[in-house]
Structures are given as structure tokens and as C-alpha cells.
Amino acid sequence: MALKYAYHPGNVAHSGSPEINETMIPLAHTLGIKLTPLDGATSCGAGIIRQANHRLQLSLNARTFAQAEALGLEIMTPCAATAGNLSEDLATLRADPILLEEINVILQQTSGLTFGGGTEVHHLLHVIVDEFGLDKLSTLVKNRVDFSVAGYYGPNMQQSGACGGDDVFDPNYFEQLISALGGTPVEWESRTQSVGVPGLFSEELTVLRQAAAVLSDARSEGADMIVSACNLSHSILDIYQGKASRATGIQTNIPVTHLCEILSFALGHHTDRFAQLRTRIAVIGD
Amino acid sequence: MSTGLIGVNMSADRSLLVLFGSQSGNAEDMADQIGKAASKYNLEATVKGMDEVKIADLTNYSRILITCSTWGEGEQPDNAEDLWLDAEADDSPSMAKCNFSVLALGDSSYEFYCESGKQWDGWLESKGATRVYQRVDCDVEYEEPAASWLTEALACMGAVDDDGVFQAAEVDAMKNAASSSSSASSSTATESTAPAVELSTPDLKSESMQVEVSIFRYDPTTSSTGKDTWVCAFPGHISALEMLRTLKNTQDGSLTFRDGTADDPSTAISINGRYILPGNCRIDSLAPIRNGGIRIRIEPLPGFEVIRDLVVDTWSLEQNREISEPWMVAATRTGVNTPQGPIGTMDSQIADKLHSISSFHSAEILHASSDATPHSNTYLGPSVVLQSWARLNDPRSSASKRAALQMVLDGEGGIKSETDLASIRRQGKTTTIHDSLLECKIATLSRDGYRGRHGKHVWWYTLSVKSSGRVNDTMIFRQVLGPIGLMGNLFSGVTARMALGFTRTGGSMFYDMLALVAPPAGLGKMPKQFNASVDKHHEVVAIFNEMDGRF
Structure with a gap:
């Protein structure tokens, strides 16, 4: 039976990282995953709105949950930050019936919705490994990702209850998936380290050092590229590479793509972009 | 790289020493009860008076339970005096391999209430033994708390494995096994025709x-x-x-x-x-x-x-703690009169909250849980911040101390230096520490009126979500960084990578030419100047209006 999900694209897929949405749609089609867009869903808050008002973020996400529940679907997102934040807020609402009731009153007044707890949140990576199956995926691969790949999980979805059947501290779903795509998974310790996205503006030097540490770790372990499961970290790791290198004196140059991109390429979509990526790996690589 | 095959001794040691120091016989009675109940926890108990053992004998046991009464003005009972003198001697042995718990009997009308039990409890701790269950001090009506202690302490002793390691995760299983054993025994006694029940204790060993x-x-x-x-x-x-x-x-x-x-x-x-x-x-x-x-x-x-x-120098953490001036400066408060004298009181909810905020096993672990700590020059770290936050919320702290703590938390090394609470959340067994740090951050940002880069980031992120339901990177970059910051990004190559997507692939370089008005701003490829709103955006605005009138 085809997998069906309510689709939340994550925080910056509509703007700064358009390649995520562009590659997500064809890969879902090839895998036979039916995505119903949550066109009314707001930003998950990225852990930032809650710094202004925790209940506000909970209410916004409760509205997103209620929309998915009304569709009778569970939520799937390709963004680790969104998966982590939504999972966290879902757990908070489920653990506190009084809070849920109070938020439902607000939802009812403002949008006519109530949330009964009847949805779940999944990241694309966990859907593919836990639900779709890596054996099936490997039979669909048309263009092997035949280089060394460092899979970046980030800290947001590596939380208890938010990472499917994977281990919170010692995950290996990404590595299994890279192998299924024909690549060589790189073992590296920084794969669950934060690159400090919420502190980018206020603590830029710290964030640049965090990003440089992650990038240089992947390089030193022999990775040809990093594939990120997080939309936000993906952008930081890419566009702040040069600045991070200058701030720390560490070599940081390495191509960074998103999980959706690499899956899409392996499944035979966007062959021109895959060719560009190969060229960039050849040019950038040491 | 070296390779070896290691064998570990796996003797089935389930011995338990129950030691009593008794004057009137109550502590001895309790020791006997423990001895009888021990088998339910798969333990082989030996009950001995303190005058029947030498101090060196204690090192032979990895499990020791002590029941001890107090005599006169905090003195050891007669049968415990000699052993206590040996224990106090400079050459008394290490008890590092021992797991223990103490039941102290006494009379609260005396000044040195349960003193003997406290002394044994402190001595074992000072000798490196592991306290697997907290000491319980019993007054004249001792039966009920003593029975409760017996159940808990025996379950903890049962959860000490054959190698002398306390397996906290097995305590509940031990209690269940003992409970099944009790009900099975009861059932067998009253219903003689019932078939015998196969009893088993949880297996703490694994292959x-x-x-x-x-x-x-x-x-x-x-x-x-x-x-x-x-x-x-x-x-x-x-x-x-x-x-x-x-x-x-x-x-x-x-x-x-x-x-x-x-x-x-x-x-x-x-x-x-x-x-x-x-x-x-x-x-x-x-x-x-x-x-x-x-x-x-x-x-x-x-x-x-x-x-x-694997040995690290934790002096930097201690220095950070010193910077935060963690000591208590107490406010003058009204106390209540009790039989023990005047005593300060605290609302139980506040006491609970303070306890939960500061209840972490290791400051070192909490400090390391932040992925920002190793990369920041000034950050005091989450454990120092959390301790300061607890003290700030402590009603016993004076006004001047609270003001000083606020300066620490709001300052350069305070909570705003934490770049991502997610890394701390994932290391915690519960979300209490994460939630407390979040509360601390909200309080700091509110005191600051959401000014400064950190406050502006939170403010404009939230406001941009109200305006369309989606994040507007352009708005955030422009408002937070300002023209100088944006120019900095222009010259540092960030903007160029933003536009080109540099190492990433595909996608339009620009969404619209409006993005180039004023210095370009955004995260990732050049984003839109204005976002299209999500469906039913008016609902989002209504939630904002209902929940937070500031936005």
C-alpha cells in the first residue's frame, strides 16, 4: 500500500533553499509516496518563536497538527529542525491534557480546529528506512552516488522519540541509506553536533567555529561531500563555509547538499545537477 | 591498535551483610526482619551485631545494610562502640566496593537525633562506598518508615549485580519480583490446592x-x-x-x-x-x-x-562558577516557631521547582552537553547558568544578590551565549533542564526588551511568521544585521555564496529582483522580498492576537 503523508517542507524550503522542494516532489513520486501539502501550515518556530512565547509556538504547531489530523494523515518533513521541533511540541501537548485543552480553546476560537492528538511527525530519513525499506530503495537507484559521503543528522531530530527506530546517540540510518544509494558512508563524530543555527546572528563567531568544526571533521575523515538532513544547517554549512574558514584558520571547503537532492539524483532525476555536483566534488576536493 | 580477549569473573555472589547496632532491641528486630525478607530479593543475608564483626570483615561484602539506634547524647549503642572506634581510626579500610544503606533509629526530643546512624552513613560514604538508597531517620514511632525503608533498600541491594555494580534500572524489577513472591507465598498458604508457582528473579547478568x-x-x-x-x-x-x-x-x-x-x-x-x-x-x-x-x-x-x-581538567568550569559568585546572600525573612526552634519556610511548589532545576548528577556533564561551550570564549556554560537561574528564583536570595545574578545571566557569558538548546535537550534524561534554560532565556530577552542581535532575531523571526505564516529571511537579516552587518556579509563572500548556492545545486538564483534592493540579505539562495501567505493566514494572525499582543 502506498505511503501517504501530510507534507511540511520545513522552514526555508520556500525561499533560501528551493532545491529541497524541487527535488522532494519527483523523489516522492518515484518512491510512490503520496504527499498532501499542508498549505496552511506555519513555520515550526525553529526553537526561536518559543524564545518569545512558548505557548505561541505550541499554538501555531497545534494548528498544524490539527490540519494533518483533519486529513487523517501523519506529517512528514525533510527538515531535521522541523521534525525535532514538531516532535517536541507534539510530546508536550500529549503529556499535558490541561495545556492541550487550553490551546484547543484558542484554536477553536481562531480557526475552528481542535487537536485530538491523532497525528505523528516523521523525518524523510526515518520514513525511508522504517517504512519504505532500503532494499526496495536500492533496486530503484539509477545513478549510484559513488563517492564518500558524510551524513549530517544535527541535534534536533536525534532526540528520544523523534528519530524513528534509529539510536539517539549512535545513529546509523544515514549511513545505511548512503550504502543503499551506492555510496561509501563516512564515519565521523560530528554528525549529530549542532552548528548553532539559532545563534547565527548573536553569536556569530561561536557559530562559525561550530560550523568549521563540523566541516573540517567531515573533510578529515575523508568525505567527498556532506549530505544534510536539516534544511537550516544545510544552508549554514554551505554559505558560511568561507567565513568559517577565515574566522578559524581551518580548511572547510566541501560540497554540501540536502538529503532530498542526493536521493533525487540517485533515483535518476536532475541528471544535469548531479553532473554539476560531480564536477564540484572534483574541483573542490583536495 | 591492540587486540585481546578478556574474560571477566562471573561468580554468583548474592551475599548481604545486615549489621545492627542496638541498645533496646529495636534495631536488632529490624535486622532480623531484613534477614527474613532478603530471600525474596534473591539475596543470602547474614545478620550480625556490630560486636560480632571486625572492621576489616566489612570489606568482604559488596552489599551492607545497617540498622543502628542512638543512645544518650548522640552516642553509639554499647554493641557498636568498639567497631565505631576502629572505623574512626586513620588506617580503617576503603569501602569502595561496597553498596550500602542505613536505617537510623532515634528520638527527636534529643538534640543529637539519630546521630549514630548518621555517623555510619557518613563514614561509609567517606570511605568510597556507594549509597544505593538514602538514609532514613526514624523517630519513636519507627515501624512505618522503617518498613518502607526495608522494602526500598532491599530492592536496591537486590539490584547490585554479581560484580558489585548497582544497576538502578533493575530496582523496579526487583520490587515486582519480590511482590510476586509475597503474593505467591500468601496464595500458597491460603489455597493449599493451588499449584506451586515458579518464582524467578530478574536476571541482572547478560551473556x-x-x-x-x-x-x-x-x-x-x-x-x-x-x-x-x-x-x-x-x-x-x-x-x-x-x-x-x-x-x-x-x-x-x-x-x-x-x-x-x-x-x-x-x-x-x-x-x-x-x-x-x-x-x-x-x-x-x-x-x-x-x-x-x-x-x-x-x-x-x-x-x-x-x-x-580520558582525564579532563575541569578547572575552567570551577573558574566560571567563581565568576558567577554562586554563594547565597540571604534576605531577611519571617520564620515560624517549631519545637526545634524558629525555621524559615518555603512554598512547596517553589521548593519543588528549585529542586528540579538544580537536580543534575554532574555539573561536568551538563557543561559538556552544550555544543557551544567548546567554541565560545566567554560562555559560562549551562551548568553555571542553571545554578545562577535557580538561585535567582530562590526566594531566600536577597534583592542585591538577585540583581547581581541577573547581570550574570544577561551578560556576555550568560544564557544568550548558548547557540542551540537542542544539544542540551538530547543529553538530558528529562526535559526539565532544557525547559529551565529556555525559561531563563525568555526572562533575559524580556528584561532586555528584545533589543540587541539576539533579541531582534527572536523578535523579527516571530513577527515575520505573523506577517505571512512563513519565515522571511530577508526581513530577519536586514533587521538584525543592519546595513553594516549586511555589507560585512557582502565582503566576506557570504552573499556571493548565498546567491550562487555555491556548492549546492539547482534552483533559481534569485526569486525576484526586489531582493537586490538595498544590500542583499537572506539565508541560502537569494530569497523573496515578500513571502506569499499560507492558506487561511487570518487564522495565524488571530492566534498571534489572542496569544501575544506584542506582535
Whole structure:
């Protein structure tokens, strides 16, 4: 039976990282995953709105949950930050019936919705490994990702209850998936380290050092590229590479793509972009 | 890389020493009750008066329960006096391999209430023994609290495995097993025709498994780093600390780590990215079992300078603590009169909250849990911040002290230096610490009126979500960085990478030419100047209006 999900694209897929949405749609089609867009869903808050008002973020996400529940679907997102934040807020609402009731009153007044707890949140990576199956995926691969790949999980979805059947501290779903795509998974310790996205503006030097540490770790372990499961970290790791290198004196140059991109390429979509990526790996690589 | 096969002794030791110091016979009665109940917990109890053992005999046991009354003005009962004198001697033995709990009997109308029990409790702790269940002090009506202590303390003793390691996760299973045993016994007694019930206690042991252990090594004399890997056979139930001890004793005597009791915070290390007290964790709980074995990667705690191998220098944490001036400066408060004299009171909810905020086993582990700590020059770290936050919320703190603590939390090294609370949340067993740090951050940002880069980021992110339901990167970059910051990005190459997507692939370089009005801003490829609104955007606005009138 085809997998069906309510689709939340994550925080910056509509703007700064358009390649995520562009590659997500064809890969879902090839895998036979039916995505119903949550066109009314707001930003998950990225852990930032809650710094202004925790209940506000909970209410916004409760509205997103209620929309998915009304569709009778569970939520799937390709963004680790969104998966982590939504999972966290879902757990908070489920653990506190009084809070849920109070938020439902607000939802009812403002949008006519109530949330009964009847949805779940999944990241694309966990859907593919836990639900779709890596054996099936490997039979669909048309263009092997035949280089060394460092899979970046980030800290947001590596939380208890938010990472499917994977281990919170010692995950290996990404590595299994890279192998299924024909690549060589790189073992590296920084794969669950934060690159400090919420502190980018206020603590830029710290964030640049965090990003440089992650990038240089992947390089030193022999990775040809990093594939990120997080939309936000993906952008930081890419566009702040040069600045991070200058701030720390560490070599940081390495191509960074998103999980959706690499899956899409392996499944035979966007062959021109895959060719560009190969060229960039050849040019950038040491 | 060295390889070896290690065998670990697995004798089935379930012995328990029940030691009583008794004057009127109550402590002896309790000891007898423990002796009778011990078998339900699969323990073989030996009940002895304190005058029947020598101090050196105690080192033969990994499980000791003590019941002790107090006589006169805080004196040991007669049968305990000699043993206590030996215990107090300078050459009294280490009790590092012992797990214990104490039941203290006394009379609260005396000044030195339960003093003898407190002395034994303190002595065992000072000798390195592990307190598996807290001491209970009983007044004249001792039966009820003593019975409760007996149940808990025996379950904890039952959860001490054959290697003398306390397995906290097994305590509930022990209680259940003992409970089943009791009901089965009761059932057999009253219904003689009922079939015999097969009783079993939870198996704390697990089979030997293949363990691949990689340990970080650092030699300060040559400044060389590396990893040593051993492939070994270990029983899954031994603690990580025991595994390190075995490797040191049998494979490499130069392996350096901090040894100590199971709950010694200074022993903390990183295993497969998880920060733990190695004496408290079974090795089969540290990593998923894949292909019949586990792989364990052991490293020193991050965020500290490494002295040698797994030993880190925690002095930086102590210095940060000193900067925060953590000591109490108390406000003058109204107390209440009690039979023990005037005493200050605290609302139970506040007391609970303060306790939960500051209830973490290891400041070192909490400090290391932040991924920002190793990279920041000024950040005091989450454990110092949390302790300051607890003291700030403590109604006993004076107004001047609270003002000083606010300055610490709002300042350069305070909570705003934490770049991502997610990394702290994932290391915690509960979300209490994360939630408290979040509360602290909200309070700091509110006091600051959401000014400064951090406050502006939060403010404009939230406002941009109200305006369309989606994040508007352009708005955030422009408002937070300002023209100078944006120009900085232009010259540092950030903007160029933003536009080109540099190492990423595909997608439009620009969404619209409006993005180029004023210095370009955004995260990732050049984003839109204005977002299209989400469906039913008016609902989002209504939620904002209902929940927070500031936006």
C-alpha cells in the first residue's frame, strides 16, 4: 500500500533553499509516496518563536497538527529542525491534557480546529528506512552516488522519540541509506553536533567555529561531500563555509547538499545537477 | 591498535551483610526482619551485631545494610562502640566496593537525633562506598518508615549485580519480583490446592558479547593523539567503568581515566556521543547491539582541556562558577516557631521547582552537553547558568544578590551565549533542564526588551511568521544585521555564496529582483522580498492576537 503523508517542507524550503522542494516532489513520486501539502501550515518556530512565547509556538504547531489530523494523515518533513521541533511540541501537548485543552480553546476560537492528538511527525530519513525499506530503495537507484559521503543528522531530530527506530546517540540510518544509494558512508563524530543555527546572528563567531568544526571533521575523515538532513544547517554549512574558514584558520571547503537532492539524483532525476555536483566534488576536493 | 580477549569473573555472589547496632532491641528486630525478607530479593543475608564483626570483615561484602539506634547524647549503642572506634581510626579500610544503606533509629526530643546512624552513613560514604538508597531517620514511632525503608533498600541491594555494580534500572524489577513472591507465598498458604508457582528473579547478568572498544588517547609528553581499539568479550551487564578497569589491568596499564564511585561526577566520559557516569551504565545499554556485538567509542568529555587520555581538567568550569559568585546572600525573612526552634519556610511548589532545576548528577556533564561551550570564549556554560537561574528564583536570595545574578545571566557569558538548546535537550534524561534554560532565556530577552542581535532575531523571526505564516529571511537579516552587518556579509563572500548556492545545486538564483534592493540579505539562495501567505493566514494572525499582543 502506498505511503501517504501530510507534507511540511520545513522552514526555508520556500525561499533560501528551493532545491529541497524541487527535488522532494519527483523523489516522492518515484518512491510512490503520496504527499498532501499542508498549505496552511506555519513555520515550526525553529526553537526561536518559543524564545518569545512558548505557548505561541505550541499554538501555531497545534494548528498544524490539527490540519494533518483533519486529513487523517501523519506529517512528514525533510527538515531535521522541523521534525525535532514538531516532535517536541507534539510530546508536550500529549503529556499535558490541561495545556492541550487550553490551546484547543484558542484554536477553536481562531480557526475552528481542535487537536485530538491523532497525528505523528516523521523525518524523510526515518520514513525511508522504517517504512519504505532500503532494499526496495536500492533496486530503484539509477545513478549510484559513488563517492564518500558524510551524513549530517544535527541535534534536533536525534532526540528520544523523534528519530524513528534509529539510536539517539549512535545513529546509523544515514549511513545505511548512503550504502543503499551506492555510496561509501563516512564515519565521523560530528554528525549529530549542532552548528548553532539559532545563534547565527548573536553569536556569530561561536557559530562559525561550530560550523568549521563540523566541516573540517567531515573533510578529515575523508568525505567527498556532506549530505544534510536539516534544511537550516544545510544552508549554514554551505554559505558560511568561507567565513568559517577565515574566522578559524581551518580548511572547510566541501560540497554540501540536502538529503532530498542526493536521493533525487540517485533515483535518476536532475541528471544535469548531479553532473554539476560531480564536477564540484572534483574541483573542490583536495 | 591492540587486540585481546578478556574474560571477566562471573561468580554468583548474592551475599548481604545486615549489621545492627542496638541498645533496646529495636534495631536488632529490624535486622532480623531484613534477614527474613532478603530471600525474596534473591539475596543470602547474614545478620550480625556490630560486636560480632571486625572492621576489616566489612570489606568482604559488596552489599551492607545497617540498622543502628542512638543512645544518650548522640552516642553509639554499647554493641557498636568498639567497631565505631576502629572505623574512626586513620588506617580503617576503603569501602569502595561496597553498596550500602542505613536505617537510623532515634528520638527527636534529643538534640543529637539519630546521630549514630548518621555517623555510619557518613563514614561509609567517606570511605568510597556507594549509597544505593538514602538514609532514613526514624523517630519513636519507627515501624512505618522503617518498613518502607526495608522494602526500598532491599530492592536496591537486590539490584547490585554479581560484580558489585548497582544497576538502578533493575530496582523496579526487583520490587515486582519480590511482590510476586509475597503474593505467591500468601496464595500458597491460603489455597493449599493451588499449584506451586515458579518464582524467578530478574536476571541482572547478560551473556558475553563481542565489544569493539575504541578509546581516545592523548600523551601530553609528546602531544600526540590517537585511538586504541580492542576487540574483546565482555558480559553485557558490567559497567563501563569496570570495563575500563579491566582494560587497564589486563591490556594497557598506561590507560588513564578517573576512577571513583558509581555516582562520582568527576568520572564522566563520552561514550558514543552520550555523556555518562561510567559506573552507572551497563555496557549493553550504551550502544545498539548490531550483528551480535556492540561498538563503543570512548572519549573525554568535550568542552574541557584533556590532561591525559580520558582525564579532563575541569578547572575552567570551577573558574566560571567563581565568576558567577554562586554563594547565597540571604534576605531577611519571617520564620515560624517549631519545637526545634524558629525555621524559615518555603512554598512547596517553589521548593519543588528549585529542586528540579538544580537536580543534575554532574555539573561536568551538563557543561559538556552544550555544543557551544567548546567554541565560545566567554560562555559560562549551562551548568553555571542553571545554578545562577535557580538561585535567582530562590526566594531566600536577597534583592542585591538577585540583581547581581541577573547581570550574570544577561551578560556576555550568560544564557544568550548558548547557540542551540537542542544539544542540551538530547543529553538530558528529562526535559526539565532544557525547559529551565529556555525559561531563563525568555526572562533575559524580556528584561532586555528584545533589543540587541539576539533579541531582534527572536523578535523579527516571530513577527515575520505573523506577517505571512512563513519565515522571511530577508526581513530577519536586514533587521538584525543592519546595513553594516549586511555589507560585512557582502565582503566576506557570504552573499556571493548565498546567491550562487555555491556548492549546492539547482534552483533559481534569485526569486525576484526586489531582493537586490538595498544590500542583499537572506539565508541560502537569494530569497523573496515578500513571502506569499499560507492558506487561511487570518487564522495565524488571530492566534498571534489572542496569544501575544506584542506582535
